[in-house]
Amino acid sequence: MTSHKNTQTMKPATAAKKLGVYLEATPAEFQEGVVSRTELNALQTDPPAWLLELRRNGPHPRPVVAAKLGVSIAGLARGGVTEPLTTEQIDALKAQSPEWLEQERANLAEVRKEAVRIKEKNAQRSDQARP
Incomplete structure (x- = not known):
């Protein structure tokens, strides 16, 4: 039997909270999907333009x-x-x-x-x- 490593995911609300942004202001694709730990780390280390804008202006x-x-x-x-x-x-x-x-x-x-x-x-x- 082989062990499968499950990808850790979170709801968009949890990811938005960790990113310090208001969920309803995020893009639809962010709100509708799930966010993996890897994706969250990528958003934190290399934030896209929408995330930078939300952090700057709300x-x-x-x-x-x-x-x-x-x-x-x-x-x-x-x-x-x-x-x-x-x-x-x-x-x-x-x-x-x-x-x-x-x-x-x-x-x-x-x-x-x-x-x-x-x-x-x-x-x-x-x-x-x-x-």
Whole structure:
């Protein structure tokens, strides 16, 4: 009996997430097929023009929008941003700097500071617990 090496594939939504692009903005052939691990690696190392354009101008998925604005995904929702945004729209939001955006940036900064504090506290505890 010979062993067959199965090609690892993923749904287009998973591939789009790994590529950091909004699935609905990708070409139809990307949305309708499956993506192999080899194809995904090729897209990451040598992105085609459509992928470069999506990464540059969008529309961007929520995780990318949140990162570009410096807020959490939940912060986007609290601010009323539920749709994908283009780079131009993100830049306009940054320029307007609405109150909710400033508040959510401050919230995220506090959350990150607290996470660092807890991590340091846990590291200190584990150092003290060692004989």
